[in-house]
Amino acid sequence: MTLSSARRIELFRRMLRLRNVELRIESLYHEDRMKTPVHLCIGQEAISVGVCAHLTNDDSVSSNHRSHGHYLAKGGGLNELIAELHCKESGCTKGRGGSMHLVDTAVGHMGSSSIVGGGVPIGTGMAMAYKMRGLARVSVVFFGDGAADEGVLYESVNFAMLKRLPVVYIYENNGYSVCTTTRERQAQELIFHQVLPNKMWTQTVDGNSLDAVNAAAATAIALARSGGGPSLIECKTYRVREHAGSGVDRTGKYRDPAEIERWETHDPVHGLRADLLARGLLDQKGLEAMEAAIEAEIDEAFRAAVKSPLPLDEDLTRYVYCED
Amino acid sequence: MVQGINLALHEEMQRDPKVLVMGQDVGVNEGVFRVTAGLHAKFGETRVIDTPLAESGILGTAVGMALAGLRPVAEMQFSGFSYLALGHLEGHCSRYRARTHGALSVPLVLRMPYGGGVRALEHHSESREAMFAHLPGIKVVIPSGPRNARALMTAAIQDPDTVVFMEPKHSYRAFREDVPEEPELMDIGKAHVVQEGSELTVITWGAMLRKTLEAVSEVQAKREASVEVIDLLSISPMDTKTIAKSVRKTGRCVVVQEAPRSFGTASEVIARINDTALMYLEAPVGRVASFDIVTPYFAREQNYFPGVEDIRRGMIKTLDY
Numbered sequence: 001m002t003l004s005s006a007r008r009i010e011l012f013r014r015m016l017r018l019r020n021v022e023l024r025i026e027s028l029y030h031e032d033r034m035k036t037p038v039h040l041c042i043g044q045e046a047i048s049v050g051v052c053a054h055l056t057n058d059d060s061v062s063s064n065h066r067s068h069g070h071y072l073a074k075g076g077g078l079n080e081l082i083a084e085l086h087c088k089e090s091g092c093t094k095g096r097g098g099s100m101h102l103v104d105t106a107v108g109h110m111g112s113s114s115i116v117g118g119g120v121p122i123g124t125g126m127a128m129a130y131k132m133r134g135l136a137r138v139s140v141v142f143f144g145d146g147a148a149d150e151g152v153l154y155e156s157v158n159f160a161m162l163k164r165l166p167v168v169y170i171y172e173n174n175g176y177s178v179c180t181t182t183r184e185r186q187a188q189e190l191i192f193h194q195v196l197p198n199k200m201w202t203q204t205v206d207g208n209s210l211d212a213v214n215a216a217a218a219t220a221i222a223l224a225r226s227g228g229g230p231s232l233i234e235c236k237t238y239r240v241r242e243h244a245g246s247g248v249d250r251t252g253k254y255r256d257p258a259e260i261e262r263w264e265t266h267d268p269v270h271g272l273r274a275d276l277l278a279r280g281l282l283d284q285k286g287l288e289a290m291e292a293a294i295e296a297e298i299d300e301a302f303r304a305a306v307k308s309p310l311p312l313d314e315d316l317t318r319y320v321y322c323e324d
Numbered sequence: 325m326v327q328g329i330n331l332a333l334h335e336e337m338q339r340d341p342k343v344l345v346m347g348q349d350v351g352v353n354e355g356v357f358r359v360t361a362g363l364h365a366k367f368g369e370t371r372v373i374d375t376p377l378a379e380s381g382i383l384g385t386a387v388g389m390a391l392a393g394l395r396p397v398a399e400m401q402f403s404g405f406s407y408l409a410l411g412h413l414e415g416h417c418s419r420y421r422a423r424t425h426g427a428l429s430v431p432l433v434l435r436m437p438y439g440g441g442v443r444a445l446e447h448h449s450e451s452r453e454a455m456f457a458h459l460p461g462i463k464v465v466i467p468s469g470p471r472n473a474r475a476l477m478t479a480a481i482q483d484p485d486t487v488v489f490m491e492p493k494h495s496y497r498a499f500r501e502d503v504p505e506e507p508e509l510m511d512i513g514k515a516h517v518v519q520e521g522s523e524l525t526v527i528t529w530g531a532m533l534r535k536t537l538e539a540v541s542e543v544q545a546k547r548e549a550s551v552e553v554i555d556l557l558s559i560s561p562m563d564t565k566t567i568a569k570s571v572r573k574t575g576r577c578v579v580v581q582e583a584p585r586s587f588g589t590a591s592e593v594i595a596r597i598n599d600t601a602l603m604y605l606e607a608p609v610g611r612v613a614s615f616d617i618v619t620p621y622f623a624r625e626q627n628y629f630p631g632v633e634d635i636r637r638g639m640i641k642t643l644d645y
Contacts, residue, residue, distance in 0.1 A: 062388070094425040103424050110391055111428060115415045121381050122416065125388020125396075132344070132370055132394065139388075155381030162376070319422045320461050321561075322429065322484035 062123030207235025404447025441494030
């Protein structure tokens with residue numbers, strides 16, 4: 001499925017918005033007003049935007065610790081995200097969950113597991129529920145190469161294949177689990193690439209290309225929606241930033257600075273922007289207006305977050321069990 | 325007890341189409357201990373789901389199903405196998421509600437046979453209720469007979485939070501008991517005073533209740549002691565009120581548990597007595613428990629679990645203090 005020009009511009013806007021939100025988080029992180037660990041997805045924007053573009057609010061996403069992209073691409077509120085990072089009452093979980101546990105049930109962002117691999121069976125179970133309830137919904141599971149080291153991925157995908165569940169596994173292979181490369185941790189590529197196509201449809205794509213992700217996601221999600229069972233898309237990408245926090249370590253401690261630079265020239269946002277400008281789908285003025293609107297929205301989110309109150313102390317022991 | 329739990333499953337699946345049963349061999353084979361008998365035939369494979377042997381996958385998938393509006397009852401063949409699934413209990417079941425400030429919760433039942441009774445070693449015979457009870461947000465329930473097993477299973481399925489339902493396999497087919505025609509519901513978090521007394525409180529749960537009652541009748545026969553017996557039924561939340569009320573009355577207490585002695589439910593009961601009834605005590609609270617070792621192999625199992633004689637001695641010691 002190829003993108004129309006208007007759709008292409010809109011998806012670029014979403015990627016740019018996500019990028020600029022994270023750049024702002026990064027630039028202000030040292031002020032220590034944001035009180036949560038953050039795992040930035042700078043350089044991976046095409047994946048969450050390209051996949052979520054095919055989902056409705058009834059479809060759900062099961063996310064992980066690197067979750068800002070999944071949350072925003074699924075339609076999660078920006079003000080609520082920024083407030084959550086500040087541990088404020090107006091946050092998406094009222095300042096209880098932080099960056100790794102974002103939730104916006106109204107748009108089908110049903111939470112993230114901060115435990116690597118934890119969200120994989122959960123998203124699989126949600127697909128099982130949709131199938132049992134006869135709903136034409138799709139469950140998307142975002143997981144990284146770290147989760148691909150975990151045994152529960154095997155258990156979950158096997159179950160999804162057995163029961164032909166409407167689930168799409170999006171494997172964001174960004175090359176690193178903290179400081180260890182995927183190659184150093186995995187003896188071979190993900191074993192599920194070898195399953196028979198009638199058990200599960202799989203594809204490997206350039207995760208930094210919106211077009212590639214979009215096309216594969218369109219196929220996978222349509223398949224799930226029409227009862228065709230699970231699918232898995234490996235999106236090859238790169239974690240430009242560090243595992244957590246802000247900045248890039250270019251000292252060569254665990255990765256070659258030249259490798260980082262190479263990937264920076266293959267940046268999904270910059271690449272798409274250049275392409276849109278070159279094709280005349282967007283001009284400099286239009287781009288500036290787009291960026292200004294995004295910046296204004298981010299300004300407002302940070303202003304509101306700072307002003308919002310902290311969670312109440314009296315609430316500390318609430319919501320352990322149901323209170324109704 | 326097997327029939328009691330099975331009846332509750334039938335009734336709840338009939339009542340609420342969102343209720344489903346899942347686990348290895350729970351469907352066509354009707355479960356290792358036949359707790360899920362008849363369910364597959366009646367409700368079909370859509371709602372009685374045979375899963376692969378994948379404890380982590382079973383519970384993790386059940387979490388997703390619960391979040392998406394279903395009421396899964398997931399089985400572990402033996403409680404000792406659930407350790408592979410602990411991550412989901414700890415990482416998701418126990419904290420989804422608190423973490424989302426009440427927006428989302430995980431209403432599922434994790435049911436599993438536990439404890440001694442089949443003379444199998446280690447994982448097939450363990451009592452790790454304290455481990456589960458330590459998790460905030462999780463309820464831990466242990467029935468002691470057919471009638472309360474049925475009523476508590478019904479309550480567990482209807483509960484809006486995750487309930488770990490531990491079935492004392494020693495009591496699975498130990499005795500018969502009439503259950504009412506109509507579905508019955510018991511409050512989770514309430515202990516049951518099995519018999520009233522004024523000189524000693526004995527607190528226990530699960531399969532230890534029957535042994536305790538035997539020991540109590542022996543002691544009563546020999547020395548006319550008036551003994552109150554409390555069946556906890558719910559490990560967490562624990563019914564501190566009933567415990568405190570009883571111990572304030574009797575001034576003496578013994579806690580009997582099948583689990584190893586240290587860091588367990590008995591320790592928690594004693595801590596709560598400390599908090600609520602310390603000044604009423606006429607003797608230190610006694611503990612009758614297993615040794616702090618792994619459940620031993622066949623030949624030595626009977627030396628490991630507390631027997632009627634151990635309980636009797638524990639009671640006498642506390643009465644004579």
